[in-house]
Amino acid sequence: MSSPVPSAQRSANRARVVRALRERGAQSRRALAEIGLSRSTVKSVIEELLDDGTIMEVSDADRRIGTGRPPTLVGLKGDLGVAVGIEIANGIVRAAVCDTAQQLLSHDAVPMDDHTPPEATLKTAGTLVGHMLDRLGLGRDRVLGVGVAMPGPIQRNTGVNGRATTLKPWVNVNPYATASDAFRLPLVVGNDANFAALAETTWGVARGMRDIAYVYTASGIGVGFILGGALYVGANGTAGELGHTTIDENGEVCQCGGRGCLNTLANADSITQKLWRSHRDRLSIADVIKMAEMGDVGCRRVIADAGRHIGLAAANMYNLLDPELIVLGGNLAPAGELLLAPLRESMARRAIHAGDVLPPVVVGALDEHTVVVLGAAAAVLRDTERFPLPGKKQ
Incomplete structure (x- = not known):
């Protein structure tokens, strides 16, 4: 007869399963067995968590395997x-x-x-x-x-x-x-x-991935790194300040005191300011994107230029960190391929091609107002x- 699992070990096993469900959302029993516990242990913990009302079974019709029944997942109850x-x-x-x-x-x-x-x-x-x-x-x-x-x-x-x-x-x-x-x-x-x-690794296009770079465009341009499945912020919390990487050593002075930072060339303010002389209007970045989609050549040009500048910075980022996916979000994301196509082209000219494969560069699934x-x-x-x-x- 096998001896019962010690209380401390049982609590630790519960904690590992609950942590996995909190980080990844509802999971199949097979997926939970990959967190480092045996299948029998996972089965026992799941039964215990089901009994005490911590988790519930979820039918996931969107994750069909072949033509068989969709897998039954387990996830945390929402009323906790x-x-x-x-x-x-x-x-x-x-x-x-x-x-x-x-x-x-x-x-x-x-x-x-x-x-x-x-x-x-x-x-x-x-x-x-x-x-x-x-x-x-x-x-x-x-x-x-x-x-x-x-x-x-x-x-x-x-x-x-x-x-x-x-x-x-x-x-x-x-x-x-x-x-x-x-x-x-x-x-x-x-x-x-x-x-x-x-957010994008919890609900969006990067769900389940362990090494991603999320390029967030707002008043500045920053990157959130998920490396090895965990958020990476750096020794002093300043990792990911892509907008303050130098693109043009002889360029405009940035708010940070540097010269030619990516922010001075490709953030929303710099894009709209470049159109002042030609359009004589205080356009918002949403206006610029809409006009570009309608065929305005000036708006299309400044968006493409921004894409090329971001691509240069992204190539350097890729050469250093090798993410499996690069996601674009924020106020430039609605430009879609108008920005992404020149971004990818610029990145491909400068990035090292390990195995001749560059990571996909895609727009995030979550919009700028909620991400x-x-x-x-x-x-x-x-x-x-x-x-x-x-x-x-x-």
Whole structure:
């Protein structure tokens, strides 16, 4: 007769299965056996988690194998708590609420002046989240944690926003400390591109992949790296500042003090400014993309130029890190092939061709209005140590 599994080991096994479900969503039993546990152990843990109401079986008709029955998956139940995501962006504050089954329950936004002090911005964000929870009939006790996304790098050693932050009232501010005072809930704070990468690996085109680069275009251009299945932020939190890589040593001076940064050539502001002399109008980037799609040659030209510049930077990034997929998101993503075709061409001329294969470069599945705020919620859903499930042994 085999001896029973010790309590500590059983708890550790449960924790591994729950962590996998929080990170990857609903999984087949076979997939869960790949996390390093035997099939018999996975079977035992799943039965235990089903019995205590932590997980449920999910029929996945979209994942058919051949002509047989679709596999039955297991996933966390959605009523175990919620994760709140908040994005502090230029001109707007967004919020989202997701449950433990990775379902988006609600999202909303309010305009916000870029010069608003951090404390006032977070007060507005807190009010927005409070209204959303009230509409959902949820109390604060159901919130596992809050993820807050910021533009620009957050210095890992000090927790302070660096000078490259595009929201100038937040420069030299510790967003974690400020948000902790405002929300009084378990908290994680991070860069917008990093959280966007988490969203795309949780819900989007990079789901299940372990090495991806998510190029996020907004007021600046940043990259969120998922390397070896984990978010990579660098020793001081500044990994992925693609917009501040030098493209033209004799180019325009950037806000960071450098010269010829990618941001001065390919972000939304630089694209629209290039059209001022020819179009005599203050176009938004959405206007430029729409006009390009309608055949405006000037708009098509500046988008293609931006694609080529981003492709040069992406080639250098690929040569260093070799991701299996590059995803474009943010306000330039709606340009689609108008931008991606010259980007790929520029990248192919400069990237090393290991095996003569370059990674696919695709537009993300999540739009610019939800990707970052969903990623902020995903950061909470994926972190089993800082944000445990209430009342459940993990």
